[in-house]
Amino acid sequence: MVFKAAMNTKEQLLRYLKKEQGRFVSGEKVSSRLAISRSAIWKQISRLKEEGYDIESSPRRGYALRSIPDCLLAGEIREGLNTRLIGRGPIFHFQQTDNTNNQGKALAYEGAPEGALVIAEEQSQGRGRRGRTWFSPHSQGIYATVILRPLIPLSETPKLTLLAAVAATEALETQTGLPIRIKWPNDILANGRKLAGILTEIGTEMDAVDFAVIGMGLNVNVPQASFPSDLRYPATSILIETGRPFPRIRLLQSWLEALEKYYSLLLQGDFDNILSRWKFLTDIVGSRIAVEMPGRRYIGEVQDVDGNGVLILKESDGALQRIFSGDVTLLTV
Known part of the structure; x- marks a missing residue:
């Protein structure tokens, strides 16, 4: 399978429409600027509309972007993302899937490059540790998996879960202002209640690490009443903790940026600083x-x-x- 990493025509068109800030731009001007045919423009406009973008079309005036959907789409994720690796390769977006880690493993086995990202608006079989279910309602959380190919011994792969948890904690504290802590080994808590979870799975080849998929499930805009009855006390969401809805894109971007920072430290041999930060955020030693x-x-x-x-x-x-x-x-x- 061939995986495309560069910004595609659809994303270039979307970025151009955004720069016009709701003003109409003629098909001729778009064609000239992006060096594509008028028919190709119409095809990409149709695809953007299918994804939920509200684009007004006029035979005389051209196209104008009216509103952006609340979806974790590739064009929205890449815009403003401050990374060099993670999220810069292919981004696979699903309206619904069983779970993003399963999709990530399948894509990794097919050769998906390091830094590829899998996103779902909803998971029908969201998973946590030890086969537990992760409640994953449509458009109310972040269900994401990053594909990595670290050159580390198999024995060191648990470090990936630790650094991903530190990255999630720091991203959430920065974006929400909530007191976030880690519950060993991979739960992310807000005010003592479970807000997010990390699930790392490894693919091996000849007893060596072929790839790692790091998945995160984060409850963002889930109302208390929406959780299944057996989860209502231990589980929480950013909406519940802050009393207001949060934009999911920036939360995801912040985690990806922090994940890349700590992943780089790991590859540079500086895991001691990550572990020190993890111990501080868990506060479990001596308990x-x-x-x-x-x-x-x-x-x-x-x-x-x-x-x-x-x-x-x-x-x-x-x-x-x-x-x-x-x-x-x-x-x-």
């Missing part, structure tokens, strides 16, 4: 916790988090346990 795992429950005090994000837990008898995954509950006594 007494219970960890639920399949067939086992551990209780103890967190001694440290190692360079791969593994919890070092000290039980009451002094035994040290290395906890790679599990459900954590903070114990107050």
Whole structure:
């Protein structure tokens, strides 16, 4: 499969219409500026209308952009995005899909380049850790997956989840002003309630990392009453926490920018700074916790988090346990 990275004709046309700020521009002028035929312009205008852009067409005056849909479309994501890699390659947009990580893995196996982005307006089978469901209503959240191809040992891939969580936390704090924290290993909390989650999956080839897909589900404009009854207390959204709706595009851009920053640090061998930031945002070292795992429950005090994000837990008898995954509950006594 051939993956196109450069801005395509449709995106160039959209950017041109935006610059005109609602004024009509003639088909002849667009044709000359973009070096495409009048029939090609009409074809791309039709595609933009199908995506939800309100474009007024007049035989004598040309075309004018009237409104922009609240959709996470490629042209909207790239405009104002301050990255060099992530989001600069192909962007795959779905109105609905099973989940973006599944799509990302399929595209990665087909050769999608590093930095490619998968976006969905709705997921029918949104997933969290350990097969849990992520509630993914249409146009009310961000369901995104980034494809990366890091040249790191397989043993170091847990670092990707940590850096993605740090990136999400910093992006959300910057954009919303909310107090955001990380719950080990990959939940993002606002005022103690689950706002977002990170899911990293790895593709290997000959015991080496072929690709990683990092998915984020973020509850943006989900009203309290929309959550399923069993999720209404643990789950929250930016709308619930702030009392007002938020533009999804800028939230997504902010996460992609922070993700690229921390991914670059990882590749430069500077993971210590990422881990230090992660520890600060989790504030879990020294806490007494219970960890639920399949067939086992551990209780103890967190001694440290190692360079791969593994919890070092000290039980009451002094035994040290290395906890790679599990459900954590903070114990107050």
